Amino acid sequence: MNKRDFIKNLSLVALGSPLYLSSISSWASEIKDVPMTILAKNEEFWLKVRQDYKLKPDYINLESGYYNIIPTPTLNNMIEHAKMVNYEGSYYMRTVQWENKTRMAQKLAEVVGCTSKNVIITRNSTESLNMVIMGFPWKKGDEAVFADQDYGAMKIMFDQVSERYGVVNKVISVPNHPKSDEEIVEIYAKAITPKTKLLMVCHMVNITGHILPIKKICQMAHKRGVQVMVDGAHCVGHFEFNIEDLECDYYGSSLHKWLAVPLGTGLLYVNEKHIKTLWPIFAEYNRKPDDITRLNHTGTHPVHHDLSIESAIDYYNMLGGARKEARLRYLQEYWSSQVRNHPNIIVNTPIESHRACGIANVGIKSMKPAELAKRLMDEYQIFTVAIDYANVQGCRISPNVFTLTEELDVFVDALKEMANA
Numbered sequence: 001m002n003k004r005d006f007i008k009n010l011s012l013v014a015l016g017s018p019l020y021l022s023s024i025s026s027w028a029s030e031i032k033d034v035p036m037t038i039l040a041k042n043e044e045f046w047l048k049v050r051q052d053y054k055l056k057p058d059y060i061n062l063e064s065g066y067y068n069i070i071p072t073p074t075l076n077n078m079i080e081h082a083k084m085v086n087y088e089g090s091y092y093m094r095t096v097q098w099e100n101k102t103r104m105a106q107k108l109a110e111v112v113g114c115t116s117k118n119v120i121i122t123r124n125s126t127e128s129l130n131m132v133i134m135g136f137p138w139k140k141g142d143e144a145v146f147a148d149q150d151y152g153a154m155k156i157m158f159d160q161v162s163e164r165y166g167v168v169n170k171v172i173s174v175p176n177h178p179k180s181d182e183e184i185v186e187i188y189a190k191a192i193t194p195k196t197k198l199l200m201v202c203h204m205v206n207i208t209g210h211i212l213p214i215k216k217i218c219q220m221a222h223k224r225g226v227q228v229m230v231d232g233a234h235c236v237g238h239f240e241f242n243i244e245d246l247e248c249d250y251y252g253s254s255l256h257k258w259l260a261v262p263l264g265t266g267l268l269y270v271n272e273k274h275i276k277t278l279w280p281i282f283a284e285y286n287r288k289p290d291d292i293t294r295l296n297h298t299g300t301h302p303v304h305h306d307l308s309i310e311s312a313i314d315y316y317n318m319l320g321g322a323r324k325e326a327r328l329r330y331l332q333e334y335w336s337s338q339v340r341n342h343p344n345i346i347v348n349t350p351i352e353s354h355r356a357c358g359i360a361n362v363g364i365k366s367m368k369p370a371e372l373a374k375r376l377m378d379e380y381q382i383f384t385v386a387i388d389y390a391n392v393q394g395c396r397i398s399p400n401v402f403t404l405t406e407e408l409d410v411f412v413d414a415l416k417e418m419a420n421a
C-alpha cells in the first residue's frame, strides 16, 4: 500500500467510530502518567483520536484554522440537542434556555481562567470584537491602534468607526521573526499618543500562527491609559492560558475553531471595569449596569449549538488541554523544521516554541501563494489556504488532533518537490 492509500484508509476507519463514546475514553488511565512530550509523538494514540472523526478521504485537510471539524461524540450530542429543542419547541425556549446558556458560560469560564461574571457566549469572534469596537464610547479625535496583520472584519469595523465618529486609526506591522518580546511591545508603544483609547492585538496572528506577548503589551498600554482588546479567535482550545493572567480589558474568541464546538459559537470576556461603559449590539431589557448579560441580547438563534459547548469542553478535557497543545505544537514543528533551512522555502512563523503552536505559514520563493495552494490541492490533494497580504506570502498550514505525521510527510515531500523544481 502506498502512503496515499494508507492515509485514505485511515480516514475511512473513522466511519466506524462509536455513537457517543470516544475512541480514547478507554485510554484515560493508560495515558494518565505519560509525559506530554512523549504522548505528543505517539502516533498510535493519535490514530485512536482520529477515529473520533469522520474525515473526507479525498484530501489531506491542513486547514483547520477556519473551522475545526468536530469529533463524532460532540456531533452526536449536538444532534440530540437539536432533537430535544425541536421536541419541546417554545416550551424549551421560554423555560430553561437562559439558565442553560448561563451554565455553558460558567463551564467556559473555567476553561479560559476567569469568573463567569465576565463572560458571555456570542456567535463568533466577529460579533464579540465588533461589539467592543462599535460599542466603545468614542469621541471625535480619539485614536485606535491595530496591526496590518489583524483580521479583516475588525479592521473594517475600525474604518467604519473612523467614518462615523472621527476616530483616527494607527496601523502598525508585526514582524514575522521578532528578536524579543520587547521588540513587539515597542512597535505598539510607538503608535500610542495621548489621544489613544483602544489597542487591538491578536493573541495568535491568524495568518502566521505567531503568538504575541499579550501581557507585556497590556502592561505597557495600561501605563499609558490605553485599553487593550485581544483577538483570541484561534486560541481557546488551541493552547492553554488564563484570560485573567493576560491583564487585558476585552477578549474575543470563536469556539467553533479550536475548542471544536459546533458552528456559530463564540466568547466575549469583558473586564468588570468596562461592562457598564460598553454599548451592546442589541439593547437588552432591564439589567444592572455591571451585569454582563446586558451585552448578550442575540435574538433567537440555534440554541442547540450553544448546548453543545458542554460536550465539546468534556471532550477537550478528556483529551487534556496540555496534551492537545503539545501535540499541535509537535505537528507544526515536525513539518516546519524539515523545510526552514531550504533555500527556496520561507517559513513565515517564528521558530521559538513559545511563539507558535499548531499553525504556521510557508511560502515558496517566486511562487504566488494562490498558485502554491492550487498546486498543493491539484497535484498532491492537500487542502490549505493562500495568504497574500501584509508581510505574509504563503499558505497557512493548520493541522489538527486528527492529523498524522504520515500526512505531514506527504506535505513536506510536496513542498520540497515544488521548491527544487
Ligand SMILES: Cc1ncc(COP(=O)(O)O)c(C=O)c1O
Binding pocket: 065, 066, 124, 125, 126, 127, 150, 151, 153, 202, 204, 205, 206, 231, 233, 234, 254
Ligand atoms: C484572527 C481572527 N479574528 C477573527 C476571526 C473571525 O472569526 P469568526 O468568523 O468565527 O467570527 C478570525 C477568523 O478566522 C480570525 O482568524
